[in-house]
Amino acid sequence: MRRLFAFALACSIAAAAWGQTVSLRGHVGADTRIYLRGAAFDGQERAPFSLLAEPRLRAVSADRRKEFLFIPYLRESAGTTERGGGDIRDLYGAHHGDGWSALVGVSRVFWGAAESLHMIDIVNQSDLAEDYRGHFKLGQPMAMLTLTHPYGQFELLALPGFRERRFAPARSRPRLALPVLADAAYPDGKGADWAARVTFSHDRVDAHLYHFAGLSREPDFLPVFDGEGRLSALRPSYRRIRQTGLDLTYALDALILKGEFLDRRGYSRGFTAGVAGAEYVFGAGASGADRSLFVEHLFDQRPADAPPALFRRGWFVGGRLAANDADSSEIRGGVVFDTDSGARTIRVEASRRIRDDWQLHLEYNGFAGVGGSASLASFADDSYLRILIRRNF
Amino acid sequence: MKRTTIGAICLAFAAQLHAVSPAAPAPLSAEARGLQIAQETDRRDAGFENSVADATMVLANRQGDESIRSFRMMTLEQSDDGDKTVAVFDQPADLAGSAVLTHSHALSADDQWLYLPAVRRVKRISSRNKAASFMGSEFAFEDLSAWEVRKYSYRYLREEAFDGADCFVVENTPAYEDSGYSKQIEWVDRTIYQPRKLEYYDRQGRLLKTMVFKGYRQYLGRHWRPAEQIMENHQTGRVTRVIWDAYRFKTDLTPYDFTPDAIARAR
Numbered sequence: 164m165r166r167l168f169a170f171a172l173a174c175s176i177a178a179a180a181w182g183q184t185v186s187l188r189g190h191v192g193a194d195t196r197i198y199l200r201g202a203a204f205d206g207q208e209r210a211p212f213s214l215l216a217e218p219r220l221r222a223v224s225a226d227r228r229k230e231f232l233f234i235p236y237l238r239e240s241a242g243t244t245e246r247g248g249g250d251i252r253d254l255y256g257a258h259h260g261d262g263w264s265a266l267v268g269v270s271r272v273f274w275g276a277a278e279s280l281h282m283i284d285i286v287n288q289s290d291l292a293e294d295y296r297g298h299f300k301l302g303q304p305m306a307m308l309t310l311t312h313p314y315g316q317f318e319l320l321a322l323p324g325f326r327e328r329r330f331a332p333a334r335s336r337p338r339l340a341l342p343v344l345a346d347a348a349y350p351d352g353k354g355a356d357w358a359a360r361v362t363f364s365h366d367r368v369d370a371h372l373y374h375f376a377g378l379s380r381e382p383d384f385l386p387v388f389d390g391e392g393r394l395s396a397l398r399p400s401y402r403r404i405r406q407t408g409l410d411l412t413y414a415l416d417a418l419i420l421k422g423e424f425l426d427r428r429g430y431s432r433g434f435t436a437g438v439a440g441a442e443y444v445f446g447a448g449a450s451g452a453d454r455s456l457f458v459e460h461l462f463d464q465r466p467a468d469a470p471p472a473l474f475r476r477g478w479f480v481g482g483r484l485a486a487n488d489a490d491s492s493e494i495r496g497g498v499v500f501d502t503d504s505g506a507r508t509i510r511v512e513a514s515r516r517i518r519d520d521w522q523l524h525l526e527y528n529g530f531a532g533v534g535g536s537a538s539l540a541s542f543a544d545d546s547y548l549r550i551l552i553r554r555n556f
Numbered sequence: 557m558k559r560t561t562i563g564a565i566c567l568a569f570a571a572q573l574h575a576v577s578p579a580a581p582a583p584l585s586a587e588a589r590g591l592q593i594a595q596e597t598d599r600r601d602a603g604f605e606n607s608v609a610d611a612t613m614v615l616a617n618r619q620g621d622e623s624i625r626s627f628r629m630m631t632l633e634q635s636d637d638g639d640k641t642v643a644v645f646d647q648p649a650d651l652a653g654s655a656v657l658t659h660s661h662a663l664s665a666d667d668q669w670l671y672l673p674a675v676r677r678v679k680r681i682s683s684r685n686k687a688a689s690f691m692g693s694e695f696a697f698e699d700l701s702a703w704e705v706r707k708y709s710y711r712y713l714r715e716e717a718f719d720g721a722d723c724f725v726v727e728n729t730p731a732y733e734d735s736g737y738s739k740q741i742e743w744v745d746r747t748i749y750q751p752r753k754l755e756y757y758d759r760q761g762r763l764l765k766t767m768v769f770k771g772y773r774q775y776l777g778r779h780w781r782p783a784e785q786i787m788e789n790h791q792t793g794r795v796t797r798v799i800w801d802a803y804r805f806k807t808d809l810t811p812y813d814f815t816p817d818a819i820a821r822a823r
Contacts, residue, residue, distance in 0.1 A: 188649060188652045188653070190649075190650070219653075221823075223823045227823050230823055257821075259821060259823075261810065261812070262812055264821060271676050272676055273675055273676040273677045298675070309817075311812045311815065311817065311818065312812070313811040313812060313814075313815060314815075315815075315817075316815070316817050362816075362817055364815060364816050364817070366667060367667065369669075369680055369816060412680045414665075414667065414680055414682065414683075416665060416682075416684065416733075417682060417684050419680060419681075419682055442682075444682035444684045444685070445684075446682075446684040446685070446686075446687070446688075446734055451687070451688050451689040451696075452688070453685055453688050455682075487688050487689040487691075487692060488689070488692050489615055489617075489623055489692035489693075490692070491648075491650075491651075491691075491692065516648060516650060519623050519624070519648055519649075520648070520649055522650050553650070555648070555649035555650040555652075556649055
C-alpha cells in the first residue's frame, strides 16, 4: 500500500507540473462512535476514535480535455490499526473528447436509483469497515470508454484487478459473529471482469441498463472448522456471475418514482432482486425548507447458496428535511423493516456547516428485532451514534 | 434565446415605443404591450449559443456576517424550448465539485438533476423546490432558472426612470406552478432591454425582495450582462450580492455537456 501511495504521489507531482489548472481540495476529520450497549464479543472496541483525511488533487489541461485525479483515503484509528487503514479511491487519467470520453486508472462509479439500498451498484467493492450497509466503496482499477449523446450514453468497462470485500475487523462493531479469513476462495477462477451500460435520459425519464460478467462483489461464506470440529471462521468465496441491472427514475411533478432491479446468474439458480418506490416532495414551505418523504419496497429472491442478503423482503420508510439555510442544515433518516425476519434497521443522519469550512455530522444506526435475521443477528447489541467533524478545504 | 445566469433569472421587458406609433389605429392593451416588451427582450438577446460565467455570491445577515458561495454557470441556448444550465460549485468547500443541471421548460415543470461527487451519484431532484432558497442565499431556485417569455403573463404599467435609466415598468405574473411569488414588478431599461430592478411579492401580496442590477456591459456587440446583482430580503433584512466575472459566449460547449451523465464529468 505504501509503495502504491508513493507511486500515486509521483504521478500527482507529474500531473501537477503538466496541468494548467491544479486544485487541491478535500477534507480532514475526526470521528468517534458511542455504543448504546455492551459488546456482544470479547475484545470489541468501546469508544473508537479515528482521524481521517480525503484530499483530492485534480489537474486539468488548459482546454479542459485532459484530466488527472488522485483521491487517497486515509484513516488512522487510536489504539488499533484495524478499521480502515486507507485506500486509493481514485487515481486516473482521462481524456474527454467530443461525444466520447476515455478513462484509465482507479476510479469509482455509482449505478442505481433507490434510496434505501444500493442493490445493483456493482462495479466497486464495498468497504464494510466504514459502514455496514456497504455504501462506502473501494477504488476499482478500470479502463472505461464512454460514448455520449444528448439523450444518453454507452459505457464499456474493463475491470482488471478484482478487489476483495473489506470486512469490519474483529475489534470493530457491528461485525459478523465469526472471524472472516483473509485468504478468499475463487471456485470459478479469477480473471478480468467487464461491464457495459446504456443510459437513456430525456424529459421526465432516466433509465440505465447494464450487463456485468465477472466475479461477484458479494462473497458467499465457506465454513472453516477448528481441530475439534467446531465452526470457527468464515472464508469468503467469490463466484463468477452474470448480472443484468436496470434502474428507472420517473419524475411526476411532486412524486419521483424510482426503481432498480437485478437478475443474477451463477448460483444454483438465477434470481431477481430489487427496490422500487417513490419520493414525495412537499415543496418549500414558508421557511424555504425542503421536505421529502420516501417509501420503498425491497425484495430479494436469492437461493440459499448465494451470498447472504441484508434483507429478504420488506419496506423502507424515510424522510428528509433540508433547511436550505446558510449552514446547509439537514436531517434525514428512515427505517427498513424486513417482513420475513422482523428485523428493523434505523438510520438517522443530521449535518450542518459551521463557519464555512467546518462540518458536523451526527449519525444514529439502530438495530432492533434482528435475532431472526441471518445477516443481522450479530448486530443486536451494536446500535451506535457516530459523531464526525470535518474541516473542508 | 434568452438570458441565462441569474440575469436570466431576471425577467425582462421593454415596451416598444416605435412599435406603437401615434398613427396606430388602436392602442395596445397593457397586457399586449407587456408581452411585446418581453418578446423584444428575448429577440435582442437571441443567438449567444452558449455562455459561461463565474459567479461569487456574498451572503450577509442582519449582523453583517458574510459567507461566500462560488460557482461556474454554463448555459446552452435552446431555440425551441427553455435553455439548459449547469452550475458547478467551488465554494463552500464541502460542496466543491457538486453540480446542478436544469433543463427549463416554458410550460411544463423543469427537469433538474444534482451531482454529488462524494458518492459519484447523479440524482434527479423535484422541480417543486422553485421557491426554496438557493444555497442559503436570498435567491430562490426560480430566481436563477433560465427566463422564458412564456413563463409569465405581463402587464405594462408605466414609464419611469430608475438609477438614471429610462425604464418601462411591467408587472409579471408567474404562469408556472409552485412559484413563491404572486407577482413581480420589473423596471426594464428601454435602451438595452434588460432589467434594472425587480420587486418580488410573496403569495400574500406583500413586498418580499428587491433585486437591483449593476454594471451592465455588452458582449459580442449584442448581449448585455450585469456585473452585479443585489438581492435584498425586506422581511428578514438579509442581503445576497452576486458578482459575475469572466463572461464568455459561443464557447466550445455542446449539447453533450448538458446531460445528467455529463455533469459528473464537468471539470
